[in-house]
Amino acid sequence: MxxxxxxxxxxxxxxxxxxxxxxxxxxxxxxxxxxxxxLGYHFIELWRHSVLEKEQMEKEQISNQLAGLRHQLSPHFLFNSFNALQSLIEEDPQKAQQFVQQLSGMYRYTLVNAEEPLVPLSDELHFIEKYLYLQQVRFGRNLKSTIDAEPGCMNMLLPSLSLQILVENAIKHNIVSASRPLHISILASGNQIQVINELQPRADTGTNTGIGLENLFKRYQLLNAGEPVIRRDDGKFTAILPLLTTHE
Incomplete structure (x- = not known):
């Protein structure tokens, strides 16, 4: 031309x-x-640069929010854990030792994997088992849990600490008592995992910013990997997370 x-x-x-x-x-x-x-090429390059810049800002924002969330929750969880440990040391020293091992393993996982975008479901389930053990020591028979995952799901991936966010949310915002025990079910099948709990909301949870759930939605959005589904029906709260087969 x-x-x-x-x-x-x-x-x-x-x-x-x-x-x-x-x-x-x-x-x-x-x-x-x-x-x-x-002119068209110039505008396309400007648009592409703008999109990349926006995505980078969103990733940094989510990373900062997750860091803030961990700093916000960790002291509260540690305080409750140490109170439970103090009682165990006096009542059952052997169980207290097991409690410390579970707590140490949980925080080791947090330090190693908190910044990883995706982790295997098997790792997340091992972590959440430790987390639930500590919470069940605190709440006793008032907190019950069920974990059922198909073998074919164990190597599939999901954002790190996803299950902890959902379980923490369930315990924080619902009554956990002898008269109203809370049951949390974690079920993985096909290409999704569900976290289900009874809806028995507490009146003293304060302002619920929903930052944990919001971060889950944003992380899946940035991965272009489907979108979590939240349901509140039949007296139950259900969170459904897509399981991924490869790193994006």
Whole structure:
């Protein structure tokens, strides 16, 4: 196209008036097409850069929110755990030792995997078993749990600490007592995992910002890996998370 334009520029003044007019029109059209192409390319590059910049900002925002969430929850959870440990040391030293091992393993996992975008379901389930053990020492028979995962799901992936966020949310916002025990079910099958608990909301949970659930939705959105589903029906709260087969 550039060679054609140069040729027309050199020869546009030769020939008859009709040929001159045709050459002027051709040069104008070619110039317009080239200009539009460069302009379009420029705007596409600007748009692409803007999209990448926005995605990077969202990733950084989610990372900061997750860090803030961990700092917010960890002291509260540790306080309750140490209170439970103090009672165990006096009542059952052997069980207290097991409690410390579970607590240590849980925080080791948090330090190693908290910044990982995706982790195997098997690792998340081992972690949540430790977390539930500590909570059940605190609440006793008032907190019950069931974990059932198909073998084919164990190597599938999900965002790190997803299950902890959902279980923490269930315990924090629902009554856990002898008269109203809380049962949490974790069920994995096919390409999804469900966390289900009874809806028996507490009146003293304060302002619920929903930052944990919001982060889960954003993390899945950035992975382009489907979207979590939240249901509140038949007296139950159900969170359904997609399980992934590969790192995005």
């Amino acid at each position: 550039l060679a054609l334009l140069i040729s027309l520029l050199f020869n546009m003044w030769s020939g008859s008036p009709v040929e001159l007019f045709s050459n002027v029109v051709a040069v104008t059209v070619i110039t317009l097409v080239v200009s539009l192409w460069f």
